[in-house]
Amino acid sequence: MTELPEGTGDERxxxxxxxxxxxxGSPVSDHVAVFDDAFAGLEETLTAMDEQ
Structure with a gap:
């Protein structure tokens, strides 16, 4: 797996x-939920940025 960068420059x-x-270390069957959470969080962050 590729290492993620140290940071994006945006704390959110x-x-x-x-x-x-x-x-x-988590079962592959749990990965979809993790990615769904990340997608939802990024979508929420982008929406908040648009509203500023």
């Missing part, structure tokens, strides 16, 4: 991406 995005740290 970094917090969402930190949730991907749950992937290693």
């Amino acid at each position: 995005v970094d917090a969402v991406l930190a949730g991907l740290d749950r992937l290693p």
Whole structure:
């Protein structure tokens, strides 16, 4: 797996991406939920940015 960058420069995005740290060691059957959470968090962050 490719290493993620140290940060994106946006704390909100970094917090969402930190949730991907749950992937290693978790059963593959749990991965969809982790990615769904990350997608929802990124979508929420983008919406908040648009509203500013």
